[in-house]
């Protein structure tokens with residue numbers, strides 16, 4: 090099922106699967122898995138406690154014989170992550186983490202996010218000055234969508250922007266493993282090395298943060314660790330790695346996939362430019378239309394019957410979020426992008442107890458980013474069809490998105506915004 094054609098456009102494959110039925114056994118997918126395509130089924134599985142999130146060991150196994158023993162450390166670190174623990178451990182960890190994601194705490198980040206966005210766009214504009222021709226070109230992924238979420242999450246965790254390229258590389262190695270339905274042992278080994286490096290990075294920061302805690306997320310976790318041990322040191326480190334990884338592998342793809350979808354649908358793009366107040370609704374629709382996370386996984390704690398088939402205890406189940414978001418039983422004309430669509434919940438942030446903790450932050454960040462791009466890069470457009478899709482089946486991601494905009498006469502710096510003065 091997963092080949093370059095799927096990576097370029099997975100939606101025909103989802104349609105074909107759906108036409109065959111709502112539940113499929115695939116012997117190849119991650120070494121054997123049940124695939125779910127329907128919105129109602131995906132939502133039901135994601136909130137059903139019989140479907141466990143404990144699957145780090147399963148991945149290790151899927152990389153070949155003997156892999157589990159070799160990937161012991163990968164399993165050990167990630168098996169403490171919020172993403173991969175069930176209740177009651179999950180409930181306890183989620184409570185600790187929620188403190189850092191309260192809407193008021195996130196709103197305080199808005200000026201910081203605006204400054205990062207302005208800085209990146211200043212650079213894009215400065216490079217465009219003095220060139221020839223009425224339009225300037227840049228790579229939206231390299232120059233904007235990739236650095237922005239990495240800088241934002243680094244800021245939230247209180248870590249230096251100078252280390253960004255290092256942790257983005259670690260994160261990409263981990264994502265390559267998680268996002269491969271048939272990972273090789275080599276991909277798995279690289280992911281383990283990077284996860285250990287990331288964990289070690291945070292371990293070395295700990296003494297300094299314990300001595301002088303700030304108001305960053307890592308310090309909040311340290312306070313929780315100190316006040317009665319509701320989180321252990323090993324758990325704390327695993328959550329830092331999870332946040333660093335989850336915070337930018339995803340948001341950059343909302344920006345990239347969303348921008349591409351808008352520019353490929355000029356009427357929608359023009360409607361948004363004419364009425365920027367549509368932006369929050371447009372972001373929801375962009376998340377539905379081309380989900381940055383295409384699927385997740387669960388492992389069965391007990392045998393469960395669905396659509397007349399029995400899934401056995403221990404089986405891997407893959408809720409295909411990307412397919413559920415285009416389910417014609419849930420959304421009218423699902424393959425059509427409509428920024429005014431008002432049909433309720435996409436499943437791009439998951440559902441149930443593990444629903445994305447970063448959803449509000451994502452909307453905040455994406456709104457600031459897209460609004461600023463619209464304001465500062467006039468006559469934005471695609472450069473031919475030179476965009477290229479990456480190899481990751483989970484994190485649907487553009488490698489490159491070359492765009493053009495009207496070349497400015499001089500290096501215009503960010504106009505003062507409310508956020509600048511906040």
Ligand code: HEM
Pocket residue numbers: 135142171172173183242331332335336337339340341343380381382385386436437438439440442443444445446447448450451
């Ligand atoms: C477009 C942006 C994003 C998308 C599409 C996205 C998607 C998701 C999805 C689908 C899940 C559920 C996974 C599952 O149930 O197996 C999830 C969970 C999670 N996300 Fe996000 N995410 C995004 C941004 C973020 C950001 C910005 C952060 C952190 C700063 C973040 C942190 C997390 C964490 C920690 C979890 C685990 C929650 C739990 O297990 O309780 N995500 N995300």
